[in-house]
Amino acid sequence: MEKQLASELLEKMMLIRKFEESVQYYFTLGMIHGTCHLCIGEEATAVGTCMALAPEDDMFATHRGHGAAIAKGIDVPHMMAEIFGRATGVCKGRGGSMHIADKDVGVLGANGIVGPSMALATGAALAHKMRGEKRVALAFFGDGATNEGVFHEAMNLASIWKLPVLFICTNNTYGMSTHISKVMADTDIEKRAIPFGIRAVTIDGNDVELVYETVKRARAKILAEPQPILIVENTYRISGHSKSDGNRYRTKEEINSWKEKDPIKLFSERMLEQEVLTKEEIDTLWEKADTAIKDAVYFATQSPYPKVEDLYDSVYAE
Numbered sequence: 637m638e639k640q641l642a643s644e645l646l647e648k649m650m651l652i653r654k655f656e657e658s659v660q661y662y663f664t665l666g667m668i669h670g671t672c673h674l675c676i677g678e679e680a681t682a683v684g685t686c687m688a689l690a691p692e693d694d695m696f697a698t699h700r701g702h703g704a705a706i707a708k709g710i711d712v713p714h715m716m717a718e719i720f721g722r723a724t725g726v727c728k729g730r731g732g733s734m735h736i737a738d739k740d741v742g743v744l745g746a747n748g749i750v751g752p753s754m755a756l757a758t759g760a761a762l763a764h765k766m767r768g769e770k771r772v773a774l775a776f777f778g779d780g781a782t783n784e785g786v787f788h789e790a791m792n793l794a795s796i797w798k799l800p801v802l803f804i805c806t807n808n809t810y811g812m813s814t815h816i817s818k819v820m821a822d823t824d825i826e827k828r829a830i831p832f833g834i835r836a837v838t839i840d841g842n843d844v845e846l847v848y849e850t851v852k853r854a855r856a857k858i859l860a861e862p863q864p865i866l867i868v869e870n871t872y873r874i875s876g877h878s879k880s881d882g883n884r885y886r887t888k889e890e891i892n893s894w895k896e897k898d899p900i901k902l903f904s905e906r907m908l909e910q911e912v913l914t915k916e917e918i919d920t921l922w923e924k925a926d927t928a929i930k931d932a933v934y935f936a937t938q939s940p941y942p943k944v945e946d947l948y949d950s951v952y953a954e
């Protein structure tokens with residue numbers, strides 16, 4: 637792999653890790669309100685996937701969407717300000733963690749409801765196709781969401797209408813505290829594409845290089861001939877489901893075994909081994925990520941809260 641690409645993939649994953657750790661910290665201090673879902677451990681799915689897209693592609697995230705938004709190119713200080721509920725936030729402090737959006741960089745929104753990303757991306761792909769635009773719409777969704785009707789409805793329409801849509805399942809094998817084996821008769825999610833005649837593949841979602849290459853190839857296929865493709869990216873959320881999680885549904889051994897497969901650790905080791913990056917360069921990337929997140933927190937916490945008199949600004953429907 638080229639040094640430039642390796643540095644970019646690694647730096648983005650580190651930025652996301654530092655972002656999430658920082659959000660977790662300020663949450664516990666009571667400086668961030670509401671709830672939030674961290675993607676620690678799943679960084680390669682966000683980075684490998686979104687960095688294989690073009691700026692003009694649309695991306696719809698889930699409730700666990702911080703990583704995807706950062707990987708798609710959202711401005712990090714303004715996203716941090718959004719999570720802190722400040723007027724300088726990407727959504728003027730009105731959305732918070734689960735409603736991060738910035739259409740200028742193709743981040744069409746995280747979502748507090750499980751499932752809609754698939755229908756929304758299918759609609760966006762229909763618009764792209766009708767306008768003759770060479771763009772792809774992408775939906776992230778979890779393993780749990782594939783048990784919802786909307787998954788099957790979106791897949792069916794996307795197939796029938798041959799829409800340029802990429803369905804990306806981040807399979808972390810849990811929906812809240814429920815393991816997939818308790819709610820799926822067959823846990824091979826890829827097979828769910830068969831009835832719709834959709835091409836599908838399952839990959840190691842902790843291997844950022846593999847994720848990047850797979851999504852890049854899928855995107856090229858879709859642009860050459862409009863069609864939906866499903867990619868199941870197997871991964872693990874090291875963080876709890878949301879801000880409160882006693883981890884009673886999984887063992888320490890299981891969590892620790894996945895820490896060994898930490899995507900940042902794996903990729904750093906591979907790049908060192910292949911002599912693409914040196915230890916010093918990797919350390920510098922960590923320092924850069926750390927500084928960027930500290931600056932983002934400073935920007936956010938120095939920003940004002942939205943004013944009460946601005947409450948009705950940006951309201952489009954009554």
Ligand SMILES: Cc1ncc(C[n+]2csc(CCOP(=O)(O)OP(=O)(O)O)c2C)c(N)n1
Binds near residue numbers: 699810
């Ligand atoms: C329609 C809907 N049902 C239930 C919930 C509550 N809920 C929030 S996250 C979640 C689990 C989703 O699991 P999965 O799709 O695998 O995503 P993950 O949290 O593992 O990333 C549930 C049930 C919700 N937000 N929306």
Ligand SMILES: [Mg+2]
Binds near residue numbers: 807808
């Ligand atoms: Mg899940």
